[in-house]
Amino acid sequence: MRRVTPDRVVGVIALALAVTAPLWASGYWVAALLTQMLFLGIVAASLIFLSAYGGMVSLAQVAIYGIAGFVVGNATTNGNTKGLNLGWSPYWGMVAGILVAVAVGFVFGALASRSVGIYFLMITLTYSVIANLTFGQVTDVSGFGGISGIPAPGFIGRVEAHPNRLYYSALVASLLVYALLRYVARTPFGLTLQGVRDDPVRMASLGYNVVLHRTIAFTFAAFIAAIAGVLFVWWNGHIDPASIDLGSTIDVLVIAVIGGLYRVEGAWVGALFFVVINNYSQQISFIGPRFHTLIGAIFLLIVLVSPGGLVGLWERVTGLGSGRHDDPSDRNPIEVGQVEPSV
Amino acid sequence: MTDTALERPRAVSNRARHLALRRRILHVVGWALLVVVVVLPALWVLFLAPTTGKWATAFGSAVHDPKDFWITMLNGITAAALYFVVASGFTLIFGLMRVVNMAHGAFFLLGGYIALKLQRNMVGEGGGFGLTSAQVNLTHWIVPAIVATLIVAAMGVTMQQVFLRWNQGQDLRQALITIAIAIILADQMLAHFGGVAEDIAWPRNFDKFVNFRVEGIQYTATRLIILGIALVIGLLLWLWLKKTRTGMVIRAGVDDRAMVSALGINIQLTFALAFAVGSALAALGGVIGGSFASLAPGLDANWLLYSLVVVIIGGMGSLAGAAIGSLLLGLTTNFAAAYLPSSYTYYSIIFTFILVAIVLAVRPLGLFGRPA
Numbered sequence: 001m002r003r004v005t006p007d008r009v010v011g012v013i014a015l016a017l018a019v020t021a022p023l024w025a026s027g028y029w030v031a032a033l034l035t036q037m038l039f040l041g042i043v044a045a046s047l048i049f050l051s052a053y054g055g056m057v058s059l060a061q062v063a064i065y066g067i068a069g070f071v072v073g074n075a076t077t078n079g080n081t082k083g084l085n086l087g088w089s090p091y092w093g094m095v096a097g098i099l100v101a102v103a104v105g106f107v108f109g110a111l112a113s114r115s116v117g118i119y120f121l122m123i124t125l126t127y128s129v130i131a132n133l134t135f136g137q138v139t140d141v142s143g144f145g146g147i148s149g150i151p152a153p154g155f156i157g158r159v160e161a162h163p164n165r166l167y168y169s170a171l172v173a174s175l176l177v178y179a180l181l182r183y184v185a186r187t188p189f190g191l192t193l194q195g196v197r198d199d200p201v202r203m204a205s206l207g208y209n210v211v212l213h214r215t216i217a218f219t220f221a222a223f224i225a226a227i228a229g230v231l232f233v234w235w236n237g238h239i240d241p242a243s244i245d246l247g248s249t250i251d252v253l254v255i256a257v258i259g260g261l262y263r264v265e266g267a268w269v270g271a272l273f274f275v276v277i278n279n280y281s282q283q284i285s286f287i288g289p290r291f292h293t294l295i296g297a298i299f300l301l302i303v304l305v306s307p308g309g310l311v312g313l314w315e316r317v318t319g320l321g322s323g324r325h326d327d328p329s330d331r332n333p334i335e336v337g338q339v340e341p342s343v
Numbered sequence: 344m345t346d347t348a349l350e351r352p353r354a355v356s357n358r359a360r361h362l363a364l365r366r367r368i369l370h371v372v373g374w375a376l377l378v379v380v381v382v383l384p385a386l387w388v389l390f391l392a393p394t395t396g397k398w399a400t401a402f403g404s405a406v407h408d409p410k411d412f413w414i415t416m417l418n419g420i421t422a423a424a425l426y427f428v429v430a431s432g433f434t435l436i437f438g439l440m441r442v443v444n445m446a447h448g449a450f451f452l453l454g455g456y457i458a459l460k461l462q463r464n465m466v467g468e469g470g471g472f473g474l475t476s477a478q479v480n481l482t483h484w485i486v487p488a489i490v491a492t493l494i495v496a497a498m499g500v501t502m503q504q505v506f507l508r509w510n511q512g513q514d515l516r517q518a519l520i521t522i523a524i525a526i527i528l529a530d531q532m533l534a535h536f537g538g539v540a541e542d543i544a545w546p547r548n549f550d551k552f553v554n555f556r557v558e559g560i561q562y563t564a565t566r567l568i569i570l571g572i573a574l575v576i577g578l579l580l581w582l583w584l585k586k587t588r589t590g591m592v593i594r595a596g597v598d599d600r601a602m603v604s605a606l607g608i609n610i611q612l613t614f615a616l617a618f619a620v621g622s623a624l625a626a627l628g629g630v631i632g633g634s635f636a637s638l639a640p641g642l643d644a645n646w647l648l649y650s651l652v653v654v655i656i657g658g659m660g661s662l663a664g665a666a667i668g669s670l671l672l673g674l675t676t677n678f679a680a681a682y683l684p685s686s687y688t689y690y691s692i693i694f695t696f697i698l699v700a701i702v703l704a705v706r707p708l709g710l711f712g713r714p715a
Contacts, residue, residue, distance in 0.1 A: 107700075111704060112703070115708075117514060117515060118443045118514045118515060121518055122655060123703065126651050126652055126655065129644055129647070129648040130692065133648075137689040137692050138689055139689060245644065246644035246647075257519060292526055292527075297527060299522075299526065300506075300520065300524065303516060303520050303523060304520065334519065
């Protein structure tokens with residue numbers, strides 16, 4: 001019998017609520033907010049995985065998610081929109097989207113993995129902005145207006161008609177991603193990666209290939225982000241360069257930081273917080289369309305006051321994490337001091 | 344993991360042989376890459392670019408059309424001048440304080456917008472398309488530029504004192520703080536200045552063409568003035584950093600902050616000064632950029648990108664690196680836009696990525712970078 005901790009209780013309740021959501025929540029909540037929360041959570045989880053276990057805070061996750069989405073859009077649309085209009089089946093579109101995104105992630109990762117800390121942050125930010133500008137300019141694959149009418153595969157059907165199908169698909173994907181990330185962190189590869197995060201020089205002198213481990217971790221995170229990108233275009237039916245602009249890149253960073261950059265669960269907590277604030281703040285008269293000022297202020301407050309995000313607050317309240325020999329907040333890159341560049 | 348590269352090496356001799364082989368392969372690959380990325384494009388621009396057929400370019404090769412070649416060259420150099428003005432502020436702040444100021448692009452845009460509003464207040468709104476240069480004299484440009492620069496410099500210092508001073512050394516946290524401020528500024532600018540692109544009018548004395556009397560080149564004076572401003576700024580920064588006492592303190596602070604402090608020098612004052620100058624350069628860049636092109640929401644991201652690319656290429660914290668980085672970025676983007684086949688010119692943005700990728704592959708710390 002496993003010990004009952006506040007964490008596990010909350011986890012079980014959250015899972016039960018998520019599974020039964022279509023029974024108690026309105027159709028709008030399930031179709032718009034909760035589904036969006038799930039795929040934003042997956043992208044943010046890929047960011048948190050890199051930051052918690054690899055010490056790499058990446059701003060390229062949204063670019064990779066967008067690349068997967070644009071590939072799906074180009075591959076599966078049929079004639080009535082911008083892009084290549086290849087007219088493949090959505091399944092092959094999904095496979096192509098994930099493969100291309102993983103390949104791009106490998107190149108990005110291989111180039112950036114010799115840098116750490118804020119250098120890594122800067123390099124991945126340039127990837128993100130360049131990807132956005134590229135899709136805006138290259139009219140062969142998208143152009144400014146983007147790609148519309150992207151179909152979801154048969155088992156999901158038309159999203160407007162059957163919102164619950166996409167919701168459950170995203171839920172299953174989220175659970176699988178969560179389980180996979182937890183599993184990978186415990187494999188020899190994951191443990192080595194954590195060693196690389198804590199002391200790259202020592203790991204290199206022990207004979208481990210530091211750059212290769214970082215590159216593989218980045219490629220793996222690209223795979224996770226690509227899954228979210230596919231879900232996003234199925235949900236939205238449309239993708240344009242604004243879906244991956246600097247604002248969207250920072251939105252996912254905000255989600256990850258609000259969730260806490262060191263526990264993968266935080267990704268979905270942050271995403272739920274984000275979509276709910278995004279949805280309801282517009283009804284508050286003095287905020288209205290100024291959602292980004294609000295989210296920027298919340299982000300600023302969290303970074304200043306509670307670098308562990310909401311999960312950090314929770315751990316402080318429940319007393320969890322303190323006194324444990326493997327205190328997870330040790331993994332929070334925001335609270336770690338200056339990191340020396342280069343290996 | 345079965346991949347051998349992930350396992351510990353079994354024998355040292357094995358590893359040595361492996362490394363020697365790898366070095367030789369990398370050597371060959373490196374030269375091959377150099378040929379592909381430098382020699383081939385150079386040959387294309389100088390001799391091969393055609394004016395007709397499937398691969399037709401706008402101007403044809405340099406031999407065919409030397410005038411447009413030189414104009415593209417000038418465009419690249421003058422674009423680099425503006426990149427340098429903005430990126431030198433970014434690299435100055437980083438070099439001394441290890442702060443990556445992600446709000447640099449927002450400061451650029453804010454400086455431009457403040458100058459725009461001041462100019463409109465001084466001269467009037469102009470017609471439906473804004474002011475034209477004929478309505479604007481030198482004072483109407485310089486006064487807004489100076490005021491905008493000072494306001495943004497003050498904002499930069501305030502940001503540094505309130506949000507960054509107390510968490511020195513936590514560089515990721517500081518970067519995230521400046522990102523938060525960049526989000527808020529960008530959203531507020533959208534609310535106050537709207538989403539329509541607007542531009543600051545050059546003074547009428549600037550708005551003319553200069554005849555080079557070479558190849559019949561007529562070139563806009565404003566671009567040459569930008570180049571002049573950048574050269575003056577570069578020279579002043581160099582003199583300041585190399586020849587004055589403050590500059591000595593800054594350079595010493597870059598190397599060993601704690602030691603400088605222990606010698607009784609008020610390093611916090613120097614930090615504030617560097618932040619003021621760095622933010623002021625972003626704002627001045629915004630005024631020039633707003634006169635040269637235009638101001639619109641989203642440009643903050645572009646200019647943050649340019650600053651990042653310049654310092655990633657040149658190396659963080661190095662003034663010479665910022666100059667070389669700006670030049671490479673300016674020339675690459677302009678030549679790519681002018682000499683790609685006409686039906687593919689919109690791929691020129693990819694060349695920015697290729698430039699970054701090559702530099703990172705060869706020198707992860709940038710051309711002039713050194714470990715902190």
